[in-house]
Amino acid sequence: MTSRTEAGARRTTCRCGAPVLRQLVGRRAALDVTADAAPMPAPEAAALREDNRLDWCLRYPAGGGPDLRWADCHRARDPCPYPHVIDHQCTGPAAPRTPRTTRKTPAVPDGQLTLGAPQ
Template sequence: MSRPGSAGADDSRCPRCQAPVLRQLVGNVAALNITADLTPLTPAEQAAVREPNRLIWCLRQASPFTPRRLTWTGRDHPAGCPHPHVTEHRCPPADPTTLF
């Protein structure tokens, strides 16, 4: 659940791997339900993890008192954007030695 005043954002942890994530509906018309990692990526890391169904998101925050907002880093996104960039969360592969 979102905290009051969070404008649809929810900072939490992944229930499976406990990684810190941000859950948010992104978009005005056809919103996407996104769960994003909170670890900022370098441009090289962004290129390595980008896939057709795994997008890179710009994590914006106007001030420390406003909620963080995800925006898509499409072709119109500025090259020198100062905001951190994150990707959709994927749990790391399970370690077969610790299944039980």
């Protein structure tokens, strides 16, 4: 996980080519959110919600870039005045997996002792 000093989402591109917003949302148990960059009204985003696909409230603080927040505004009587975005569902090819090796090949022939490198 990378540490970021500035708050808010960063704009990037998914491997499928779609523009997305990425941000750690939450203070304690933060979620690494990748959401579609296209904003939509709150009721439209709520209709796209699924068990593993959430919508996020998109705000633009004064002088700042986009900032994703929990969309807990669905419980309010009045509709949320802010645009919303929905979790991204990637349609691109799967990232190639590189095989992991658990053993290092010895730098010396079998049977020869080696000294550890000073640390």
